[in-house]
Amino acid sequence: MSVVRGWCPTAHRPMAAGDGLLVRVRPRLAHLTRAQAIGLSEAAAEHGNGAIDVTNRANLQIRGVRDDRWAALIATLCALGLVDTDPALEARRAVLVAPDWNAGDDTHRIASDLAARLLELPELPGKFGFAIDAGAAPLLRDAPADIRIERDATGGLILRAEGRTSGIALATGTEVDALIALAHWFVASGGIAAGRMARHSATLPGWADRDIVPSPPGIALATGPHPLGAVVGLPFGRIAASNLARMSVDGHGIRVTPWRCLIVEGGVATEQTDVxxxxxxxxxxxxxxxxxxxxxxxxxxxxxxxxxxxxxxxxxxxxxxxxxxxxxxxxxxxxxxxxxxxxxxxxxxxxxxxxxxxxxxxxxxx
Missing domain, CATH: 3.30.413.10 (Sulfite Reductase Hemoprotein, domain 1)
Incomplete structure (x- = not known):
């Protein structure tokens, strides 16, 4: 029988696997600076087995970490600014961000606001997460999340609970207030027992139950040239630490996606293999x-x-x-x-x- 654990590994709470500990890193804004990407690559090679997986939550999972190397790895990741030193704060950073954001746009603004207010969130189930998907059209529709901020057909922003087909309109500057309020409602209405929003059968509060339908999803990323640089596909979502370091040297930074590919900022597209x-x-x-x-x-x-x-x-x-x-x-x-x-x-x-x-x-x- 498969054991459904009900939680995902984090940096401070690694999960044991057959090849060692899994240590999950949640890059802020789905972004690694050049220095962070190189530092993470070196840490994965030194403290793990050199394999890094990209998850469907746009996290990076360092594999094969030995028990006696875990503390040193966490210290390095904290020094790089990739992990919070406070485990409680790190546990709240289950935030999925559309990776094509630009500085100052709605996705960047809302995700940054949420990052500054994580301690206002209640204690939530281990797999509960948020999607900030405020680009021109939703990109994260098939990526796992429980509360979503996305566009409607008119270009406005809406808040939508996963499992519901419609949401409520959001005024600029109120997005994170509404997201936090809905998270508190989830807990207060017994959602912890369900574990995920889509499985929670309680009727939404009146203020969160409206009929605004989200926009049809945008076009998925394709490997090759991208306005930010180049999209590089990763078969099975895995990359060797040495390859990530080499990729980082060639670009200005790395955007992590939930689709088994990375955006290399300023990178040049190369021929894609293993389609x-x-x-x-x-x-x-x-x-x-x-x-x-x-x-x-x-x-x-x-x-x-x-x-x-x-x-x-x-x-x-x-x-x-x-x-x-x-x-x-x-x-x-x-x-x-x-x-x-x-x-x-x-x-x-x-x-x-x-x-x-x-x-x-x-x-x-x-």
């Missing part, structure tokens, strides 16, 4: 994850070119790599795979108990 892998979701799998009973990424690499739609290979039923349905989903169970279509990880299988060779043969990839 199929960029459109395939696969968790780290066994043996790096103790929840997984199967290796995932080697199979995903071989299978990806032979799957016409979205492929998801999950080491267990939790589906950490992708919460949304995929055209083809393989879920690890007891050392073999269950195959389903147009489903999430852990869905009832069409065919159960396949090994890797049988899967490859079925899709003509053997």
């Amino acid at each position: 199929a892998r960029l459109h395939t979701d696969a968790c780290v799998g066994a043996p790096a994850c103790p929840q997984a009973s199967v290796a995932t990424r080697a199979l995903a690499i071989r299978l990806a070119p032979h799957v016409g739609g979205q492929l998801h290979v999950s080491g267990c039923a939790k589906g950490c790599a992708r919460a949304l349905p995929a055209d083809v989903v393989l879920t690890g169970r007891d050392g073999r795979f269950d195959l389903a279509f147009a489903a999430r990880a852990g869905a009832p299988p069409v065919i159960a108990g396949l090994d890797a060779a049988q899967i490859l043969a079925r899709f003509g990839a053997a």
Whole structure:
């Protein structure tokens, strides 16, 4: 059975995995300065195994940290300004920011205001988070969040509770007041038991229950040139620390996204490879994850070119790599795979108990 822990690792509360501790870094404004990116890369190589994952919350996850190196790593990350020295404050920084912000625009202004007022938030469940998505059109619609600030069809800003199709209009300067108030309502109305806003069935307070529909989502980032520099894709959302350092040397800073890619500020686009892998979701799998009973990424690499739609290979039923349905989903169970279509990880299988060779043969990839 997969163990659903109900919380995400943070810097001060790492999570044990098969390859060591996972230490999660939440860059402010989804941004690393050049010095921060190089410093984080060096710390990941010195105190971890040199692998860094980009999560679907636009966090950076340093892998393979030994118990006796964790304290030194945290000290370095705090000195770089990437982690708060106060664990309680760090735990409140579950803020997802649309990465294409410009200094002084609404996303930058609101996210900066929220960062200064985090201590006004109540104690929230470990996976509860916020999305500040105030660009011309929402970009973070499919990224995990519980309270969202985004655009409506007229260009105005709205506050919307996840799981609800509409929200309320926001006057300039009141956005964070409304966000904090809705977070307090969530706790006061029993939301802690539900864990996430979308699972909380309580009726919204009257002031937060309006019929303003958000704008259709904007165009997703594509690898290649970008107004800020260049978008670089990361197969399976992973990058070696040495490569992140090299990338940082070539640019002015790094923007972290929830889509397995980075924006290199001032960077120059290079030819993209492994296109199929960029459109395939696969968790780290066994043996790096103790929840997984199967290796995932080697199979995903071989299978990806032979799957016409979205492929998801999950080491267990939790589906950490992708919460949304995929055209083809393989879920690890007891050392073999269950195959389903147009489903999430852990869905009832069409065919159960396949090994890797049988899967490859079925899709003509053997």
